[in-house]
Every structure is written in C-alpha cells, then in structure tokens.
Amino acid sequence: MGILLPCNFPRKSKEDSDSQSQFSNHHLNSDSSTSSSISSKPSLPSVPSLTSPSQLLDQPSAAAAHHLCLFTLRAHSSNVFSLSLAGKHLYSGSSNSEIRQWSRDLSTLHNSADNVVVSGSSAVKSIVVLGDKLFSAHQDHKIRVWKIDANSNGAGANNQRYYKCVAALPTLGDRVARLLSAKNYVEVRRHKKCTWVHHVDTVSAMALSKDGALLYSASWDRTFKVWRTTDLKCLESVWNAHDDAINAVVSSSDGCVYTGSADKKIKVWKRDDDREGDKKHKLMGTLEKHKSAVNALALSPDGSVLYSGACDKSIIVWEKDGAGVGGDEMVAIGALRGHTKAVLCLVAVSDLVVSGSADKTVRVWRRGVGRRYSCLGVLEGHRGPVKCLAAAVDSCNGGGDDCNSCSGTSYNVYSGGLDFDIKIWKIWVPLL
DSSP states (O other): OOEEEOOOOOOOOHHHHHHHHHIIIIISTTOHHHHHHHSOOOOOTTSOBSSOHHHHTTOOOOSSOEEEEEEEEEOOSSOEEEEEEETTEEEEEETTSEEEEEESOGGGGGGOSSOEEEEOSSOEEEEEEETTEEEEEETTSOEEEEEEEGGGTTOTTTTOOEEEEEEEESOHHHHHHTSSOGGGEEEEETTEEEETTOOOSOEEEEEEOTTSSEEEEEETTSOEEEEETTTOOEEEEETTOSSSOEEEEEEOTTSEEEEEETTSOEEEEEEOTTSSSSOOEEEEEEEOOOSSOEEEEEEOTTSSEEEEEETTSOEEEEEEOSOSGGGOOEEEEEEEOOOSSOEEEEEEETTEEEEEETTSEEEEEEEOGGGOEEEEEEEEOOSSOEEEEEEEEOOGGGOOTTSSBTTEEEEEEEEEETTSOEEEEEEEEEOO
16 A cells, blocks of 8 residues: 655754665665765866856755645655656656556545556666557566556556556567577677677666657666667667666657766767668767766757766756767756765756755756756755656646746656655746
8 A cells, every 4th residue: 555645844854864874775785786876976176067156055046936845655665766757647666676657647646555557576777658568677687568458547446557568678589580690699798698689787777769669778788779669679789888887878859869877978879870771870979077977867858958967966968069960969068066965867847957866855957048057946855865757847737826827837846766755746937
C-alpha cells in the first residue's frame, strides 16, 4: 500500500545531517557507480556564473515566482531511480525492480496505492514510453519492452492498465543472427567476448529520437546502442564511445545525440545521412569543461541549449554558436551554481531548467534576457539525494485562476529520491 501525504518543509537539523550520512553510507555502498556520481568535487572557477552575485549566496530570485509542494508519494520501499511522464500518467522505477504507474490527475491520486505495474529482478535505471510500448533499462544489462494493453485502460477501481513483457533487448532473433560470424564479436574484458548487440554492464539511460523511430541506450560498458522501435532490432553499437561509464544520453530534433560520461566529457554524435546503406553515427565534437563525472544532460525544447550537470556541483550551459559544420558546434557560455553537492539529474521545460542534487534539494532556474539566468526557487523536503526529475506545464486539473493566464505559467515538477519518496511540486512563474 502507498501513502499519500501533504508536504511539510522541515528545517535543517542534526537529524537531517544524520539522515544524509545514513543515505550516503548505507544505500549507496551497493552501487559503486552511483556512489561515485554522488561524490562532490570542487566547482569550476574557469567557467563564469550566469546568475547574479546575490544568487550565488543562495538567495532565490526576487521575482514573483512561487512554489508549493503538493504531495509526497510514499509507495516505493527502495531508491527511486527514474521518472517518466507519458500522457495522463507518471511512471516511477526503483532499485528493487518495481515500476509504478501514477495518475497525473491530482484529484485521483488517493486511488493510486496499489499501482505496481511491473515487478522484476533488477533495478530500473530509466523508463521511456512510446505509444503502447514501455521500455525499461535495468542494472542487469538488459532493456525490457512491455506492451501496454490499451483495451483495459480505465478498467478496474484504480484506473490501471495492464503490461506484458514482449521482449528483452537484444531480442532472440538479434542474438541468433550474430552467433556464427566472428566479426560480430567484441572483446568486453580479457579473454571474454560477446556479440556487439549486447550491453555488458548496467544500462544507465535511454532516449528516443524525435520521430520515435530510434531508441538510444547508454551503458556503463562505455557504449551506446541504437535500436529500431518498430521491430526492436539493434542497428548500431558505438563501441568505446567514452573512456568510462556513460551516465546520460539525450537526442535533439536536428539529429544530434549527446552522451555524458564519468570520463568528464560530453560527446556529440550525428547520423551520417550521406552514406549509402547503413547510416552510422559519427563523432561531431567533444565538450570538455567539467572536471568531474558528468551525471545528467537535458536539452531545451528547441534543442539549441544543452545543460550538463556533474559532480563539480555546477550546471554548464552550452549553446550553438553557428560556427561549426551546419552551425551545430556547442560552446559553454557559463555555469549555474548554487547546489552544494553533486548535480544528479536535470530536466528542461519551456524556458526553465530544473536540477536535483545530492544536497537533497531541487532548484528551478529560468533563462532571462541576455543569457542571464535566475534561480526561481530552492525546493526542500527530500531526506536524501534527489536522483530523478520530470516536469511539464500544469494542465491545472480544472482549477486556479492563476494557473496559466496572461500573467504567468504554472508547472508541475516531480522529483524522486534515495529517500524512497516522490514529491509533486507546483511552480508558478510570471511572464518576463
């Protein structure tokens, strides 16, 4: 059974410090890469700040933006690693292999107690939904594909849908087709080989191409792979794409794919449309400003701005300068500072970017005039590191004169943490 609680905002205390120590020492020791991503490193003095001096002193913007924690969802019994929005639902994945489905209609959240739709045997690191398919990435090196039974949508007391596992990637057909030829094998460690369609370590992140035709998967095995979503075939594997574990992948509408790694680098890839036959992704550039592991990436809705979060406690803002081939070259214009520990997750919506950190807070940033940014709010309430985020413009659920009007816009932000909680925040932002 889940518990739905209104949010309280506890003040920082010794108990919170003890709680943070407990999360750092107990929950993270079983996951070495997670522990590494939460370890904080010094910030970046060489990258200028995009916020005003007062904001560097942890003072939110004086603009009339305001925020409210609407609910805390307590149903998971382990770390919440992933969140994904799809239509009327929020999906959450946890370290004990559960995927839960929540209604985004706040008036029906009290009916979401018994909402486990998938339960397996490996931690859920990422969730992507495309039509009637749900893709889940796992710590056991696999991607699982679940068929959503649309005919049962709305059936049952909890408005739950039904899910059936139809494949685990790579599919049996993909594996068999590549067994016999020696050229299909790659060395994964000394004296150990496997076919190139396999991930051989945790699948840490996934992203869809903008047309939904391709699924990108990134792994701690230092590769990213490209899958066709119609027949689930593995089209390509970029082997040794990085020198260390890949923690994040995002895809832009212009065809660029960005990968962020524990090797401190962000790489830019693009499919070579000039080639006949198989169109492979080639490296377009390497972005090197972070001095520690890159944990998270997010793109602005139009794909012109890339945000990267790392263990150096900073978010670097990258913009296209128009000087590269096709005007695609990204340059660092500055950094967003304020978090006191590693930045673990990012999400961008409209002109906002939201960040979650090992310091247990969520920060909301807004792009203003002349490449300046302001911190609209620091959302406090999690009892452990914030590991995942999702955000969308608030549909208002039919209420509120101040929801989305000529004076401003309301957003719903969802945050999941290593305290097992999911929090739902409402952010109202005035027009510039």
